[in-house]
Amino acid sequence: MNKVEPRTLPGFMELLPQEQILFNQIKDKIQNTYEKFGFLPLNTPIIEDSKVILAKAGGETEKQIYRFSKGENDLSLRFDLTVPLAKYVAKNYGSLAFPFRRYQIGKVFRGEKPQKGRYRELYQCDIDIIGDGELSIINDAELPIVIYETFKELRFGEFTIYINNRKILNGLFEQLELSNMAPDILRIIDKIEKIGKEKVIKELTDLGIEKEKVSNIINFIEIEGTNDEKLKKLKELNFKNEVFAKGLEELEEVVKYIRIFGMPENNFKIELTIARGLDYYTGTVYETFLDEYKSLGSICSGGRYENLAEYYTDKKLPGVGISIGLTRLFYQLNEVNLIKSEKKSIADILVVSMTEDFKYVSKVANKFRQEGKKVQIYFENKKIKNQFKYADKLQIPYTVVIGDDEVKSNTYTIKNMETGEQETKSI
Template identity: 45%
Template sequence: MSKIKPEPISGFPEFLPDEQITFDWARDLIRRHYESFGFSPIETPAVERAEVLLAKGGNDREIYGLHRLAEDESGGDADLALHFDLTVPLARYVAQYAGQLAFPFRRYQIQPVWRGERPQAGRYRQFYQCDIDVIGDRQLSLFNDAEMPAVISGIFSEMEIGPFTIRINNRKVLRGLLADIGLGDDEAEAIRAFDRIDKIGRANVAEQLRQLGATDEGVDRLLALAGGTRSTDEWMEWLEAQDVNETFAEGIAELRTVVEGFRAMGVPEDHFRVDPGLARGLDYYTGTIYETRLDDHPEVGSICGGGRYENLAENYTNRKLPGVGISIGLTRMLPRLFEAGVLTPGRSTPARVLVSLFSPDQWADALKIGAALREAGIPTEVYAEKKKLKQQLKYAARKGHDLVVIAGPSELETG
C-alpha cells in the first residue's frame, strides 16, 4: 500500500512545540487582560447559516461552505458555512439570549475563524481571533469606544513587542465626506477602495473613485484624509475646521470624545493617533474604527482592528443592540513577529525540570521524584528511555529544560 506524503495544507498553519507554547502564552496573556476589564468568556459554534454571514459584509468567495463528502437526499447542510469572524456570530448569540444577559453585555471570545483568502505572508485561511465587544441595549456610551484601546495598549505593552500605534477614525467622517462629493449611493464600494490605498496606491484608488462617479475635486478632498504627519491634536484641529455636513460633524464630535476618553484612562500619547485615512473594509462599522500597527515593522501589517456598529443584530430582532469591539488576529500576528525577530520562541516544553534515569533499575525512584516535584507545583518530565546520561542531557538541552535531576544510588540513599 502506497504511503501518503505528509505535507502542510496551504493557508492552514500549525506550529512546532516551541512556537505553540509562545502562542499559548500570548493567548493566556490576552485572556488575562480581557478578564481584568470585566469581559466574560463565551464560545459559539464554528458554523452559522450562510445567509447570516453574507448579510453583514461577508464575501461569498471567502466563506467556506459546509457539506459532507457523501450527502444524503435531504441536503440538510447546504445552507451552513464556517464563520469568517466572531462578530457576526456574536450578533446572533446576543439576539438569541438577550433575555438572559445583563446589558451592557461585555464578552470576550478566543476561537479560530476561516476565510478563503489567497494564502500569503500573514494571511491564512484558518486563524485564531481574540475578540472583545460591549453590546448595549438601545444605546451605548462612547466611553466604551475609548476603553478598547486601553485594553489593547496594556496587552501589547506587556508583550514587549516594541513601539506600536493604535490608529483611530470615525466612519461618519468618511460617510459624510463621501455624501458631500456625490458618492453616498456607492458608499460601501468607495470605502473598500479607499481602504486599499496602502496596497494599490493613491493613483489606483483615485481611478476607482472616478469610475464610481467622483469628480477630480472630490477625489482630492477624499485623498486629503490619507497620509500626512499631523499629530492627533493637529488632525483634530484640521478636521474641526472643515465645513462638510451634519454626518461629518457628528463623526468629528464623537472622535473628540473618544480621544478625551483615551487620555482620561491614561493611554500613553505615543500609543495612539487620529488617522482620518483609516477606513476598515467591513460594511458593518458605523462609527469609531481602530487599527494597530508596529512602528518599527510596518511590513507586519495590522495586528489588531475593530470598531463600532450601531445595529449588528438587526437581522434577528427589532431591538436595537449597538456595540463596539476590537480583535487581535493572533495566528496572523505571531508568525510575522517571529520572522521580524520581535518575539523569539523559547523552550519546546512546559516542564521546567527533567528527572533523568540514572539506571534502568531506578525507574520507580525517578517516577517518585517527578511526582514530588509536580505536587510542589513544578512542571516536571521524567525521562523513561534506556539511554546514556549524556544523551539525556542533550535531550534536556534541546527541549529547553531549566534543570536536570540526576539521582544516583548515593543521592537516593541520603535522600
C-alpha cells in the same frame, strides 16, 4: 501495507511543539488581558446552520465559506466570530446582562487561495461590548486601552493605535454629494503614501469628480499634526454637515477618554483615512500598527457598529469590538523574528535517573511538583548521556539527576542545562 502520505493541507498551520509553546504563550497573554477587563468567555460551535452563517454574507466571503451537507442538514463552518456572536446574543437576549462584554478566541475557516501568510484555518481573538438599545461612547475609548495593555504585554516593540470615525468620512462624502462613490474614493486615497498626491488627484478626477471637490478631499486627507491639531483643523473646515459634526464630536469624546484612561500620547493617533472595509462599522474605527513593521499591516482592528444582530432580531444592539488575527500575526512575527519567549519548554525540570529506585525518583519529582514546578521523569532505560541530550532537545532548563549515591544520601543533584552548573542538595 500501502502507506498514506502523512501530509498537512496547505493553508493550515501545524506547529512543532516548541513553536506551539510560543504560540500558546501569546494566546494566553491575549486571553489574560481580555479577562483583566472583565470580558466573559464564549465558545460557540464551529459548525452552524448555513442559514445562520449566510444571513449576512455575500460576495467574496460567501465563496470562501466551507459549506456542506450531512444528512438533511445544510451546514457551514464559521468564517468569523462576529456572526456567531450576533446569533448568540439574539438567541440568548433574555438571559444576558447588558452591556454584554465577551471575548472569544477560536478558529475560523476561510477557503481562501492559500498563499504565504494566508491561512484557511485561523485563530481570531475577539472582544466585543454589546449594548441593549444604546452603548456609551466611553466604551469606544476603553477598547484602545485593552489593545494597549495587550500589546504592551506581548512586547513586539512600539505600536500605534490609529483611530478614526466613519461618520467623519461619511459626512464628508455626503456634503460633497459623493456618497455613492465613497468606496472607490476610499480605495484611491488609501494609496496616497504609495502613489503620491498627484496620482491620487488624477485618479479621483478620472472618476469624474469635479476639481473643487477633489481639492476638498485632498485638503481633508492632508490634515496633519498632533491629535489636537487634527481635531482643531477638522473643526476649522467648518463643514455644515450633521453626520460630520456628530463624527467629530464622537472622535473628540473618544480621544478625551483615552487620555483619561491614561494611554501615552505616542501610542494613539487620529488617522483620518482609516475606514475599515467592512460595511457595518458606523462610528469609531481602529487599526493597530507596529511602528517598526508598518508593512505587516494592521495587527488589531475593529470599530463601532450600529446594530449587531439585525439579521436575527428586531432588538437594536449597538456594539464595539476589536479582533486580533492571531494565526497570521504569529506567522508574520516569526518572519521578522519578533517573537521572544521566556521559555520554550513546558517542563521546568527533567528528572534523569541512574537508579532502579523509582520510589525515590518519584518522591523528588513530587516535591518539585508540589512547589508548582512542571516536572517530567525520564523513564526509558537509556544512558545518562542520552537523557541529557533529550533535555537539551526539549530545551528543558534544569535536570535533576538521581543516582544510587543520591538515593543513599537522601539528596539530588540539580543541573542548570544552559550554564552546566550543578549542585547537590539535600531533599
